[in-house]
Amino acid sequence: MTPLERALHERIKAEGPITVEAYMEACNAYYYATRDPLGADGDFTTAPEISQMFGELVGAALADCWTRSGAPDNAIYVELGPGRGTLAADALRVLRAAGFRGAVHLVETSPTLREAQRQSLPEAIWHDEIASLPGEPILLVANEFLDALPIRQHVGGIERKVSTVGGALAFDRDGEVVETSPAREAAVRAIASHLAAHGGIALIIDYGHERSAPGDTVQAVRAHRYAPVLEQPGEQDLTAHVDFEAVARIAGEGGAAVTPLVTQGDWLRALGIEARADSLARTNPDRAAEISATLQRLTAPQAMGDLFKVIALHAPAWAAPAGLV
Numbered sequence: 001m002t003p004l005e006r007a008l009h010e011r012i013k014a015e016g017p018i019t020v021e022a023y024m025e026a027c028n029a030y031y032y033a034t035r036d037p038l039g040a041d042g043d044f045t046t047a048p049e050i051s052q053m054f055g056e057l058v059g060a061a062l063a064d065c066w067t068r069s070g071a072p073d074n075a076i077y078v079e080l081g082p083g084r085g086t087l088a089a090d091a092l093r094v095l096r097a098a099g100f101r102g103a104v105h106l107v108e109t110s111p112t113l114r115e116a117q118r119q120s121l122p123e124a125i126w127h128d129e130i131a132s133l134p135g136e137p138i139l140l141v142a143n144e145f146l147d148a149l150p151i152r153q154h155v156g157g158i159e160r161k162v163s164t165v166g167g168a169l170a171f172d173r174d175g176e177v178v179e180t181s182p183a184r185e186a187a188v189r190a191i192a193s194h195l196a197a198h199g200g201i202a203l204i205i206d207y208g209h210e211r212s213a214p215g216d217t218v219q220a221v222r223a224h225r226y227a228p229v230l231e232q233p234g235e236q237d238l239t240a241h242v243d244f245e246a247v248a249r250i251a252g253e254g255g256a257a258v259t260p261l262v263t264q265g266d267w268l269r270a271l272g273i274e275a276r277a278d279s280l281a282r283t284n285p286d287r288a289a290e291i292s293a294t295l296q297r298l299t300a301p302q303a304m305g306d307l308f309k310v311i312a313l314h315a316p317a318w319a320a321p322a323g324l325v
């Protein structure tokens with residue numbers, strides 16, 4: 001039994017079955033606090049870890065928006081759940097080259113990943129939550145952040161829980177699952193109200209669906225393979241699909257302008273990833289095959305290109321970002 005599994009069994013014995021939301025929250029808090037899960041030797045690989053082109057194009061999109069919005073010098077770079085800090089380092093290289101001098105603010109709860117981020121971004125300032133960011137315009141990015149936040153599940157209007165059956169964890173009911181996520185809604189509300197009050201833009205990149213629909217989307221990944229959700233709690237990555245219809249609605253209600261949702265493949269192509277790959281391959285001819293393979297991984301429909309989606313929220317007075325309108 002994993003240490004967390006033992007603790008969950010004791011908790012269920014004391015309190016009764018716990019909600020899927022409480023289960024996911026406990027698992028991910030433990031999981032991210034105790035390891036760096038990214039990369040070939042870890043459990044999963046994200047777009048910025050696949051290629052520098054991803055972070056560079058995020059930086060270019062933010063720089064373009066910032067410049068067209070008057071290049072305010074009090075704007076800050078913000079990232080939610082920055083992992084190893086790779087995306088931030090790549091994006092900031094491009095932002096700095098465009099004249100951006102703002103501070104770097106990272107919202108990250110894991111002490112282990114904060115330490116990894118400190119290595120690539122020694123100047124950063126860390127936060128536990130979005131609400132504690134300073135009241136300045138933000139250039140915000142959140143890649144694979146919302147999918148890690150806990151979701152609630154309901155079956156037939158009754159909240160689904162995790163109990164124990166014969167010494168193993170088990171769901172207390174099955175049937176058509178409807179998911180909601182108060183934690184995600186709170187994050188989107190906080191971003192939107194910051195944008196409305198202080199200006200800026202937020203790029204949200206994640207896997208998920210364009211329209212709210214029933215379905216159990218919680219998945220566990222370990223060592224790059226899917227695994228049963230209730231096995232090895234705290235030792236595998238738990239995520240759920242992002243409901244982008246809910247994101248757009250809540251952001252709009254919070255006073256942000258919301259762009260259409262586009263696929264990651266279409267967005268990266270609109271931002272010029274093919275030209276960037278060509279130029280990288282020309283200056284690094286020995287890496288041409290690898291660069292072409294990473295381009296395919298990020299953009300091909302059967303790889304990440306169609307599953308991952310991008311939406312931007314921005315202050316109504318700010319320019320809408322390129323590639324999303």
Ligand code: SAH
Nearest residue numbers: 032046081082083107108109110143144148
């Ligand atoms: N954006 C990175 C990492 C994605 S993994 C990349 O693309 O590589 C999810 C990230 O979100 C990790 O950094 C994790 O520690 C962080 N995270 C998870 N739950 C969080 C929470 N509730 N508050 C802040 N950060 C959280």
